[in-house]
Amino acid sequence: MDSVEIYTDGACSGNPGPGGWGAILIYKSIEKELSGNESHTTNNRMELTGPIKALETLKRPCEVVIYTDSAYVCKAFTDNWVNKWQKNNWQTSKKTPVENQDLWIRLIELLNIHSVSWVKVKGHSDNEKNNRCDLLARNAIKVLKG
Template sequence: MDKVEIYTDGACSGNPGPGGWGAILIYKGVEKELSGYESHTTNNRMELMGPIKALEALKRSCEIVFYTDSAYVCKAFTDNWVKKWQMNNWQTSKKLPVENQDLWMALIDLLKSHNATWVKVKGHSDNAKNNRCDLLARTAIKNRM
């Protein structure tokens, strides 16, 4: 199985407000950058769009290591929030509907053909790839405003 590293980040100007996402896919030392924009969204939705769009860019099943500064996205997998939400009919432990359910379902569906692990990185710090994803996301917003 091919091995791919994926770095992602999301940004929002206001929350909600205009938002952007960025992703860097690394395969055999070659990097591919992706980014996108939504006119009215939230930061959490943009944090989810990075992994979704990165997975959509893959042509076959891969072993993936995701790097994100989003505890929201990372912990959903590392702390099994996603499995708990599914078992509880997409309700939180407080019996409230899970936010961004549409994007979570899309992400889960895309992950089915891959073997993925998630790594939380410190945001706005010394991780060059995470900083680049942040710049991609913020530039996507800036270019549309």
């Protein structure tokens, strides 16, 4: 199975507001950058969209390490929030509907194809790839603003 590293980030100008996401896929020595935007979204939706779009580009099942600065995304898997939400019919521990359920479901579908592990990185720090993803996300927002 091929091994791929993915760095992702999401950003929003206002929350909600125009948003962008960025991702860098690394396979062997090859890097591919992706980015996109939505005119009205939230930061958390963009943080989820980055890994989704990156995983969707993979052409076959891979062993993947995803680096994100989003505790929201990372802890959903490392702390098993997603499993609890599913068992509780997509309700939080406070019995409220899980936000962004559509994106969580899509991400889970992709995780059933690939073997994925999650790594939380510190945002806006010294991680060059995370900083690059942040720039990709912010530049994607600028495209919307003209």
